[in-house]
Amino acid sequence: MAAAKKTRNPKGAKVAKVAASAKRKAAAKTPAGKNLKQNVVIRAGAETRRTGAQRIAPDHSPRAKVVAVKAPRTLAAAASTRGDLQRRVEQFLYAQSELLDNKYWQDYINLFAADGVYWMPVTTDQTEWEGSPSIFAEDKLLMQVRMGRITHPNAWSQAPMWATNHLVSNVVIEKETAKEIVVRSRFHMMELRRDNLRHFGGTYRHTLVRKGDSFAIKLQRVDMFNSQATYDYVLQIWV
Amino acid sequence: MQSLSPSQMVEPDRVHRLAYTSQEIFDREVENIFEKIWVYCGHESQVKKPGDYHTLQIGRQPMVMVRGKDIKVRVLYNRCPHRGVELCGNTHGNTGSNFVCSYHAWSFHLDGKIESIPLMKGYDGTRMTRDNPDCSMKAAARVDSYRGFVFASLSPTGPSLLDFLGEAKIAFDDMCDRSPEGEVEVVPTCHRVMQHSNWKFFMENQLDSLHPSVTHQSTGVAAGRIEKQMQAGGTTPPLYYHYLSTFASSFEQWDSVQTINFPRGHGVLKAYMGLRPQDPDTKAYEKLMEKAYGKEKMEEYLSRSIHHVLVYPYLSVQSPLQQLRCLRPLGPNKTLSEIWHFRLKGAPEAIYRRSLWYYNLVNSPATMINADDLENWTKGQWGLESTGSDWVSFHRDFGRDTIENGVTYSNKGTSEAVMRSQFKAWSEYMGGAK
Incomplete structure (x- = not known):
């Protein structure tokens, strides 16, 4: 906290520097490991000069500015209003895949209820999305961070060719109550990055709540069958 | 071209690219370093x-x-x-x-x-x-x-474990001392992520304070936006937004974070995130710590300024958040990283969960941070395989670090003292017995 304050005032910073160097000299007499007093806390936006992350303008990037485009109506989950529950749920899952593969991130996030959660646990025996190691454990706000990252022109790892292709099948309604529907399905996602193809597969378990004629996702649980295999590069976005 | 010996590859301010790309050098590293040291x-x-x-x-x-x-x-x-x-x-x-x-x-x-x-x-x-x-x-x-x-x-002779660790043993002291029982327990999950780059890229990157606001700009900015949005709405953002948004701090701020570089290539990046907020969870934890160790020791243990500690040439220990990344070099351009998390025995659940957020957001295979690091290292490896230029520059703040009793203190956070110190150790190892 102290350092953040110092940098606002150039005069103060000078004094602080002298003090730090005197401190360092004193500390040098003691073993190096002891010279570990907490003295710096940094914070984005804590100083007025706009450098570093703030200065690297998006036009440094080989990527064009990513403009948020709303998904066409034909892809939106509203397409799931006709037919019996099985058919409507299937249509909802297909629409979800289309949104992901077509990179309509905001529309995908909009599928979630206000308290909705996207969760990919490490193992199938995990029961709570918070409090155990997970590959993804994101509420809607964290999903906004992930979307913010991937759509930022300087998400460097997005510069190479990158796309996904999802298939969803084996759709089974596990439970249906007045409030909630639990749907289990299988997915297969292929991912292209540069010239490399990767495969991810597993089970989705959606806890859906009714929202008008359609549904909202309260929990999308993703148990990937290869979740504990070695990752050749990481996962940048929801599977 | 392959006629350079390891000692000819390392100059005080620059290193030949073959140190990262040559199979012959890699074989020698396995023999002289990894199959000998602890x-x-x-x-x-x-x-x-x-x-x-x-x-x-x-x-x-x-x-x-x-x-x-x-x-x-x-x-x-x-x-x-x-x-x-x-x-x-x-x-x-x-x-x-x-x-x-x-x-x-x-x-x-x-x-x-x-x-x-x-x-x-x-x-x-x-x-x-x-x-x-x-x-x-x-x-x-x-x-x-x-x-x-x-x-x-794998060698019957050589320094003892404690001699090898030297000052870097603080990694394990700092992690364990934060437990009221003085011990940690492994969280039985190991994420394994392959790096398509030489192991040195990771080791150098861990204490490289210039890269975060460039490489991690997208995540830092995105998290900072939500953090501000929450503050404007009157809620206190969870600490994990700060974990991410800090990456987007200015160059000047990153320059204020010191590195300490020990013999054998070990090093410390000092703390910069301020991981001791005064919320009820932390206070309850501090009470337990004080009961276990007394006020003075508790203060010493909780105020150590460490972000992570490197045990050269393969371990990065983030002791304040109880995470550990271990490298298994498989080839000149292939390195397996194993990523672990530990629980502080006897500490409240809330303290575990706080560090778990870092494990999930930064160290999981869906990391929003290493996604861009890995991209850099892969592209870096490709570049060093090219004959475009033979020398890798480590000139930043060369000659301006403070060296005392064999320990190099960078006077600037962004000093490339880290790489210079690591390569000094490397050439000692590669020169023969050590």
Whole structure:
């Protein structure tokens, strides 16, 4: 906290520097490991000069500015209003895949209820999305961070060719109550990055709540069958 | 082109690109470094019961860490001495009361000694008898542990574990001291992520304070936006937004974060995130710590300025958040990273969960941070495979660091003292015995 304050005032910073160097000299007499007093806390936006992350303008990037485009109506989950529950749920899952593969991130996030959660646990025996190691454990706000990252022109790892292709099948309604529907399905996602193809597969378990004629996702649980295999590069976005 | 020796590759302010790309150099690193020095095998809590094992690689050697019936943890070569077949076929598990080879049913006690060979008579009169050590599983030359962290060396000679760790032992002290019981326990998840780059990229990157606001700009900015949005709405953003948004701090701020570079290439990046907020959870935790150690010790333990500690050349320990990343170099352009998390024994659940957010957001295979690091290292490796230029520059703040008693203090956070110090150690290792 102290350092953040110092940098606002150039005069103060000078004094602080002298003090730090005197401190360092004193500390040098003691073993190096002891010279570990907490003295710096940094914070984005804590100083007025706009450098570093703030200065690297998006036009440094080989990527064009990513403009948020709303998904066409034909892809939106509203397409799931006709037919019996099985058919409507299937249509909802297909629409979800289309949104992901077509990179309509905001529309995908909009599928979630206000308290909705996207969760990919490490193992199938995990029961709570918070409090155990997970590959993804994101509420809607964290999903906004992930979307913010991937759509930022300087998400460097997005510069190479990158796309996904999802298939969803084996759709089974596990439970249906007045409030909630639990749907289990299988997915297969292929991912292209540069010239490399990767495969991810597993089970989705959606806890859906009714929202008008359609549904909202309260929990999308993703148990990937290869979740504990070695990752050749990481996962940048929801599977 | 391959005529440069390792010592000719390292100059005080620059390094030849072949140090990162040559197969010949990599082979020599395996021989002179990884198959000699103390290599991290795992934590004792990974193998709680007799027969529990965990497999790992030291240099090119397949090894298995196993808990014996006598409670001792041993590190053995994971191969049958008969025909070389791997004995433990999984990354971890329990082997029961012995190891049994899947090929000819040779079996071994948990300490590696031969138990039985089918139709043993067939060996009568040969030199392969039960009392021949060649009949048993080979053990690592030396095994030792420090505060529950197990290391093995495949060389019978060389510095002791504590001598090897030197000042970097603070990694394990800092992690364990933060537990009211002075101990940690492994969280039984290991994320494994392949890096398509030389191991040195990771080690250098860990203490590189100039890259975060460039490489991680997108995540830092995105998290900062939500953080501000929450503050404007009157809620206090959880600490994990700060974990991410800090990456987007200015160059000047990053320049204020000092590195300390010890002999043997070890080093510390000092703290910058201010991980001691004064919320009720922290206060409850501090109370427990004070009860366990007294006020003065508690203050010492909780105010150490460490972001992470490097045990050169393969370990990055983020002690204040109880995470550890271990490299297993597989080739000049291929490095496996194993990513672990630990629980502070006796600390409140909230303190575990706070560090878990970092494990999930930064260190999981869906990391929003390493996604861009990995991209840099891959592209860096490609660049160094090119003859576009032979020398890698480490000139930043050259000659402007403070060196005292063999320890280099960077006076600027972004000083490339880190790389210079690591390569000094590297050329000592590569020059011969150390």
